Amino acid sequence: MRDETEEDIEQIARELRVPVAVSRSLDARVMNAVRNLPRHAGFGLWSRLITPRTVTVTPLVWGMMAAAVAAFAVLGAMHAGQDLHRAAKPIASALFPAPKAADRSQRVQFVLVAPDAKKVAVVGDFNGWDASHAGYQAQHRGGGVWSVTAPVPLGHHRYSFVVDDSVWVADPTAPRVTDYDYGMPNSAIVVQEQK
Amino acid sequence: MEAGSSDAVVVARVLRGDVEAFRGLVERYRDRYARYAFHMLGNREDAEEALQDAFVRAYRSLTRCEDPERFGAWLFRILVNRCRTLGARRGRRARTFVVDEVALLGAAEEHPAGATAWREEIDRALQQLRGDQREAFLLKYVEEMGYDEMSQLTGVGVSALKMRVMRACERLRELLSEVYDA
Numbered sequence: 001m002r003d004e005t006e007e008d009i010e011q012i013a014r015e016l017r018v019p020v021a022v023s024r025s026l027d028a029r030v031m032n033a034v035r036n037l038p039r040h041a042g043f044g045l046w047s048r049l050i051t052p053r054t055v056t057v058t059p060l061v062w063g064m065m066a067a068a069v070a071a072f073a074v075l076g077a078m079h080a081g082q083d084l085h086r087a088a089k090p091i092a093s094a095l096f097p098a099p100k101a102a103d104r105s106q107r108v109q110f111v112l113v114a115p116d117a118k119k120v121a122v123v124g125d126f127n128g129w130d131a132s133h134a135g136y137q138a139q140h141r142g143g144g145v146w147s148v149t150a151p152v153p154l155g156h157h158r159y160s161f162v163v164d165d166s167v168w169v170a171d172p173t174a175p176r177v178t179d180y181d182y183g184m185p186n187s188a189i190v191v192q193e194q195k
Numbered sequence: 196m197e198a199g200s201s202d203a204v205v206v207a208r209v210l211r212g213d214v215e216a217f218r219g220l221v222e223r224y225r226d227r228y229a230r231y232a233f234h235m236l237g238n239r240e241d242a243e244e245a246l247q248d249a250f251v252r253a254y255r256s257l258t259r260c261e262d263p264e265r266f267g268a269w270l271f272r273i274l275v276n277r278c279r280t281l282g283a284r285r286g287r288r289a290r291t292f293v294v295d296e297v298a299l300l301g302a303a304e305e306h307p308a309g310a311t312a313w314r315e316e317i318d319r320a321l322q323q324l325r326g327d328q329r330e331a332f333l334l335k336y337v338e339e340m341g342y343d344e345m346s347q348l349t350g351v352g353v354s355a356l357k358m359r360v361m362r363a364c365e366r367l368r369e370l371l372s373e374v375y376d377a
Contacts, residue, residue, distance in 0.1 A: 009364050012371070013336035015317050020230040022243055030221050030247050031214075034254040040210045129211050131204045166201035166264060 105151040106191050110136075110161070112171065115144030117163045124159030124189075126152050131162040154193055158186040206263035209254070221250055224267055228274050234333050235278040237322040245281050249274040272348055275330070282326045320370035324363050327351075331359035332367070 110122045120138040127133045127150075138146035138161075158177050161169040170176055174187035200219065208216035225246065232242035253260070253270050260269050321329060334345045335356075342353045349356070 008368065009336060012317055012367060015314055016234060016321070016333070016337045017230075019226060020233045020242075022225060022229040022239070022246065026225060026243055026247060027218060027221050030250045031218055033247065033251045034217055035214055037251070037255055039212050039214055040257060123207075128213065129208055131200060162204060166203055168203070168207075 104193065105153045106194060107149050108152045108189070108191060109147055109149045110138065110159075110171070111145065111147040111173070112138065112161045112163075112169065113144050114146055114161075114163055114169070117144075117146060119164050120146040121162045121165075122148060122150065122159055123162050124152070124157050126157050126159070131165060152189070152191045154191050157189050157191065159189060160186045201264060202266035203263040206257060206260060206266055210257060217250075217254055220253075220266065220270075224270055225250075227267075228271060231271075231333055231338060232274060232278055234318075234321060234337065235326075235329060236281055237318070241281050245274060245277040248277045248281075252277070268348075275334075275348060279326070279330070316371060317367075320367050323370060324366055328359045328363035328366065331356050332363035335360045 112120055114120055117140075120140075121131045121133070122136040122138065123129045123131050123133075124136075127136050130136075136148060136150050138148040140146055159171070161171065163169055171187035174189060177186045177188045202220065202223075205216050205219050209220075228249075229242060229246060232245045233239065236242050236245060249270060252273050253266075260266055262269070321332075324332065330349070331345065331351075334340045334348070335342075340348070342356055345351075345356050346353050351359075
């Protein structure tokens with residue numbers, strides 16, 4: 001009796017499980033609507049300024065900060081007796097150096113040990129966090145070691161590994177940055193010009 | 196969107212300011228969830244309105260999606276709520292069931308005349324169920340969810356859901372009895 005009862009309902013359900021088509025214009029309508037909404041900008045300048053975040057700073061960065069303070073002090077002392085116009089110029093030069101670091105890059109090797117992975121990619125603010133970016137797909141080098149060498153602009157960056165298109169893994173060998181906007185584990189890197 | 200990109204990866208791109216990446220999520224879930232919206236609301240216009248509302252609300256609240264890997268389940272919850280709201284609004288309007296809407300169903304396969312008539316009867320009967328019973332029936336038998344999952348999604352207790360499904364089944368049998376007998 002129960003089987004018979006279930007069977008009639010199952011017959012109805014089978015009919016109702018057939019896919020339903022919707023107008024192709026739905027996509028455009030949705031996209032038009034979301035384009036008119038405020039953009040999520042977890043990494044926009046304003047968001048960076050107002051969002052609290054924890055940053056692990058390497059000794060290298062501390063050194064750079066100390067050097068910048070020292071340079072500022074030396075420049076100030078050198079020009080203490082001069083007029084404001086003459087003093088401002090070198091200080092401004094020191095604070096805003098002419099060459100744009102973002103225009104230059106260095107090749108950086110990213111390495112992750114992931115024995116069970118089928119695919120590993122590097123995402124970061126330098127490639128638009130795009131896990132499908134062709135230049136940042138790691139190759140399996142054997143023994144579970146994945147690596148890719150790719151260009152990264154000079155400066156400070158955040159990045160992560162994406163394993164099998166789904167799992168975000170911070171670089172275990174790099175300082176960790178907690179992104180409060182999203183909660184994904186990210187790593188920090190400072191790329192400097194090679195001497 | 197790359198076919199292999201997970202929801203979490205796409206959500207991350209959108210949250211980082213890539214609005215266009217959201218299209219990938221729309222393409223991924225639009226057809227999958229259209230079926231539920233259509234059966235809940237009974238016509239294409241309302242179903243598309245519910246879907247559009249759900250996607251836009253999901254975009255707006257994306258930072259509140261606690262598990263981006265399960266974006267689809269989160270979106271479905273939003274859609275279920277939108278269907279409730281629109282269904283209540285629709286309940287205040289005169290109900291008309293347009294045969295053309297039936298043609299939308301099963302766009303992927305041809306139905307002979309008899310099968311189409313049978314299908315129309317099912318849709319007609321479905322629309323005569325109470326909204327909460329139709330919702331429970333669709334989640335259980337069409338979306339093939341378990342009661343615990345349904346309870347999480349709807350916020351309704353398992354025993355109440357079982358009762359709604361049972362009542363829905365009884366009512367469908369009653370409404371379709373003539374067709375069965377024919």
